Amino acid sequence: MENAFLAGLAQIANLSTLLWMSIGSVVGILLGALPGLTATMGVALMMPISFQLPTATGIGLLLAVYCGAVSGASIPAILLGIPGNPNAIATVEDGLLMTKKGKAGQALGGAVVASFIGGIGSLIALVLFSPLIARLTLAFGPAEKTTLALVGLVIIASVSGKNIWKGLLMGAFGMGLAFLGTDPFSAQVRVPFASVLSRTPLASGLDLTSTLIGLFGISQVFYELRKRFEPPQPVQPIEVKDIFPPFKKIASMWKIILSSLGIGTVIGAIPGTGASIAVFMAHNSAKNITESSNGKLDLVGTGSLEGVFAPEVANNAVTGGALIPALALGIPGDAATAVLIGALMIKGVTPGFHLFATNMSLVYAIFLTMLVANIFMALFQLLGVRLYPKILSVPEQLLLPQILVLSFIGAYAIAGQATTVGIYNLGIALVMGLIGYALKRDDYPIAPIVLGLILGGMFEENFRRAVKLAGGNYLVFFTKPICLLFIGLSILSVVLPILSRRKKAKQ
């Protein structure tokens, strides 16, 4: 174990890793600060660069972008009242009020400290729980793995978006895309117009990175183009001396910190839920705590640091929480971790117990990069607290063409030296971008497509293996307790949202 830790440390304790993580952290903060650009999009856009780097360095870069983007979203939320992405929705209320009171510096500094606490706290949970959960998968055969993939897919499909059918349809669409390519057991080419396409790079299926870049990067450009460009809003200058909240004040908020940390980590670990749910729960919990504090704490909703701290601890706690099922089971906690899993899989690393048993040094390297990503996020955000708000004055007109080209070059670069494959990847990214735009426009969630794409292969392989091992008996999935548990969870995650929606409609 000690050797594995030292080997993991050696993978990241080099100038190249630290440099790339610094770049990732700054890029993440900037992307997070730009309204409309999400952490998932940032991670997808940086994927092609991560492939050119050693595995631990590449994952470190992506984690730095992820943590930076989640935290950076608080900048426009506090200064302008516009969240950079849904992770900072609950920060708007108190953050903007603090800015109006002339305490923007303290709100921004408080958000950074809170994000750091959330990130480190959830990292501890990740280190403690992911090996234990991964060990549980030792009891999983093909049948259990099939139902595990099913439950991951169904949960994310049912909780993302306002209409459960849209989520399920998108999950199925993602799986359909995953089935394109070569049959893993018979090597039959499964593409439409096979006589033509079987001689192209499409015969091996859709390139995952190009698909993700199209769905998250290119589609966003088209989505932002729908409406008139709005001029950037003016941002007031920030008092630098007030940035760090007093330690006494932070210590007095220990109850809020602990509850937000718990909420963020647990919600993050549930596939499909994500930070936008956690921040509201943390905000509500903080409201209750401040109301019952007998005046010792400032009330949430009145422009208090407490109201900024709670959602910011929670949204960064989601980052570590979401990595628990991702690393231990291969089931991502949210869309950004789905992209991270995709990056790992393309590098030949399969999450789950096998990873913990055979490549513990890489697991330690991932834990350590998560620690460094949080330190860099806090460091660079505090250092640039006066500079980052300036990004808000960059007009959309200049940013959108850059995102489009970055998406294209990213999709192309995955192919490395193979130019023909690169050109096909460009086509895939563009088509997926247009599909992604049409889906976003009609309010279809994108996250289930990613899950379908990632879990589709795992589902099919294990399904066929399980049925084959059972001699063609399809009822094998109903004979094992773990399978029954997962099937029950899948049914519940579909039925409960439908019932609660009906109840709401009746009320």
Place this chain on the structure above:
Amino acid sequence: MILSVLYFIYVVSLGSSRMIGDEIGGDPGGMLLPLVLSIFMFIASTILFITDRADDAYRSGGVQKSQRGLFILTIVVSVLYVALMRHVGFIVTTNILLVTLTFAYMREGVKREDLALWGGGVVGSLALLIAIYTIGRRVTRYLLLASRQGVIPKFLGSNGMTFGITLVLVGILFALVYIAGKKLLSRHDAAAPIHSLFQAGFIAMVSTELLYLIFRQLFLVELVRGIISW
């Protein structure tokens, strides 16, 4: 709904394939899951077709009338970019895409009176970019060759160093272009379209060269050369 039917037809037309070595049977075959999926997609899309009309209020809406020109332009330019990159090359296509879109977005529409200006901007930025790119390539080649021949220390010919030195050099050249451009344009009204064009052209040049240096020189990605074959 139509897509799910098409998917169903496609799955059936593919036929089922069995696992290699499945002589004793038991493998459900490669068609079963896609078939189940297509049926599920048909059912889900039918339910949505019936029920989703009530949810129309949630929809974020299509493209605003004023943005239609820009939206179509972006699609057309993107399709041309993908189609032409292989033949024309990375440098030229990327620069044209960036100049065109940045300029059109800054002018908030596709305007007939801007066409001549846009054409001049594309040619101008392309000429300048190719000149700077050529200088950068020559410096890189010199560093690689000289380090191999022992004329300069070997570390100067490494990937990172050639990237760094070329980056600094082209950075200085771009700074000079920027200063010269600003001086030339100082007599024009600040709101004149020529300012938008200069900004678009300059950003396009810097972005294209920077992407080239990062992906080609640092990560050794084979970016298509096309007509710029040197």
